[in-house]
Amino acid sequence: MEQAMKTGLESWFQPLPDKQCPFCGHMLRQLTHTVASGETYLLGIYETCTCAAAQSEQAAAMAAKAEAERKRVEDTRASTVHALMAASGIRGRYASRTLQTYAVPPGDERALKVALNYVLKFEEQREKGMGLYLYGTCGVGKTHLAYGVAHALIEQLHSVICRSATDILLELRGQMDGTANGTEYETMLRYLTCDLLVIDDLGKQQVTDWSMAQLSTIFDGRCQDMLPVIVTTNYSDAELIERLALRSDKKTAASIVSRLHEMTYDVPMSGQDYRSR
Numbered sequence: 001m002e003q004a005m006k007t008g009l010e011s012w013f014q015p016l017p018d019k020q021c022p023f024c025g026h027m028l029r030q031l032t033h034t035v036a037s038g039e040t041y042l043l044g045i046y047e048t049c050t051c052a053a054a055q056s057e058q059a060a061a062m063a064a065k066a067e068a069e070r071k072r073v074e075d076t077r078a079s080t081v082h083a084l085m086a087a088s089g090i091r092g093r094y095a096s097r098t099l100q101t102y103a104v105p106p107g108d109e110r111a112l113k114v115a116l117n118y119v120l121k122f123e124e125q126r127e128k129g130m131g132l133y134l135y136g137t138c139g140v141g142k143t144h145l146a147y148g149v150a151h152a153l154i155e156q157l158h159s160v161i162c163r164s165a166t167d168i169l170l171e172l173r174g175q176m177d178g179t180a181n182g183t184e185y186e187t188m189l190r191y192l193t194c195d196l197l198v199i200d201d202l203g204k205q206q207v208t209d210w211s212m213a214q215l216s217t218i219f220d221g222r223c224q225d226m227l228p229v230i231v232t233t234n235y236s237d238a239e240l241i242e243r244l245a246l247r248s249d250k251k252t253a254a255s256i257v258s259r260l261h262e263m264t265y266d267v268p269m270s271g272q273d274y275r276s277r
């Protein structure tokens with residue numbers, strides 16, 4: 001005689017003992033399943049009684065299950081946001097610089113609108129590899145706006161890194177010298193692959209051939225992979241080229257700046273007309 005395979009499903013197909021509804025005493029039917037060929041199999045579960053008490057117990061059980069699932073999804077989401085925040089480099093006083101806490105300076109309503117739209121349409125912009133180029137004089141909230149966009153996108157579960165150009169170069173330099181944690185390669189890889197890279201205060205960093213090469217690698221790599229950057233700077237194009245080309249390599253400096261403009265929307269801040277400066 002052929003022994004049935006032990007699969008744990010044996011109780012399915014077997015008659016279950018009689019069972020009454022604990023609320024109304026109604027005898028519960030064992031559920032069945034009819035296959036395409038017409039055969040009917042007993043299932044290892046009972047029907048749910050149609051009495052109000054049994055129905056409401058079932059509804060409560062389903063609601064509890066849905067709530068547990070919702071909480072599980074929310075917890076996963078919260079821990080993902082937490083991890084993305086930790087990896088973003090947003091900390092200290094920047095942690096509160098969101099789009100909600102951004103106080104719009106007079107004349108910069110458009111900049112905020114562009115930032116909000118950018119967040120709303122980030123998927124589309126990311127496909128195009130387009131970022132933002134925020135420029136204007138000191139203290140007009142460029143950094144706040146850039147970090148605000150970063151915050152909002154992290155909430156949407158995108159990987160974002162926010163750093164000043166100076167800090168990026170210091171980190172890479174430290175890793176080359178062995179004075180900072182991690183390797184230059186790993187750091188560069190993060191800058192080259194995150195969904196959005198925010199480079200704050202471009203033009204303020206110390207310029208050497210080496211730092212130019214690093215920035216060039218970052219911008220070229222992201223441009224080729226169509227990954228967006230948000231740049232903030234105090235300088236006009238001409239000034240930025242001057243500052244990047246301290247060692248007189250104006251051609252490389254100009255190509256960095258023109259590449260940046262190709263991959264960003266111009267966002268003048270503090271009502272400044274950048275082009276006319």
Ligand SMILES: [Zn+2]
Nearest residue numbers: 021024049051
């Ligand atoms: Zn019942």
